[in-house]
Amino acid sequence: MSAFLKFALAMDWISAQLGKIAAWAVLAASLISAGNAFVRYGLDFSSNAWLEIQWYLFAATVMLGAPLVLKLNEHVRVDIIYGKLKRHGPVYVDLFGLLFFLLPVMGLLFWLTFPFFLNMLRSGEMSGNIGGLIRWPAALMMPLGFGAVFLQGVAEVIKRIAYLRGLIQMDTHYEKPVQ
Known part of the structure; x- marks a missing residue:
């Protein structure tokens, strides 16, 4: 299990770094x-490139x-049942x-968006707007994000199994691993 936990910790670090990039974006x-x-x-001057770069940064x-949100266990969920469960529930x-x-879902979305990104990269597709930007950097965000959430999801599975086996402690209020 230690190799799995090392992977989980490495993925936590990667998600934290991606979160820092997101904050700067x-x-x-x-x-x-x-x-x-x-x-x-x-x-009284404008360029579509400025509008598009905002869209890219939002992406x-x-x-x-998203991977950091999952790591921090701050994602949206219905707490009606979850909040009433005790112990390992x-x-x-x-x-x-x-x-x-x-x-x-993340695996499927990665599988669907990676070829989309590659097609844009190979073709050099440009925005249809005058002064628009090349589109592949925005398209890259999809497989990169979905892949990172998938890997962070694997890390979360590993941590929860390790918790159930008594290998790590978790914060009982939020059910977050204690680092």
Whole structure:
């Protein structure tokens, strides 16, 4: 199990790094948005590239931030039943959701979006807007994000199994692994 736990810890670190990139993408998108508004309304000048880079940064924020949200156990779930479960109950619910919903969906989305990204990369597809940007960087965010969430989901499965086997401790309030 130690190799599996090392993988889980490595994936936690990768997700944290992707989360930092996502945080910087939020800042960059905000600054670009403010600058674009100033230039557009103050100087009466505009470019579609500025609007599109905001869209790209939003894609990076969502897709690169999602693995960290899963790692921190801050994702959306219905707590009506989950909150009333005691002891190992929430962990079993998490395992069920991870194994039967998250991993299959993220695997499918990765499988569907990777060829889409490759096609854009090979073709050099450009935005149809005047002054628009090349599209593959935005398309890259999909398989990268879905793949990272899939791998973080595997790490979460490993941590929950390790908890059930008594190999690691978890925060009982949030059911997060104690690092």
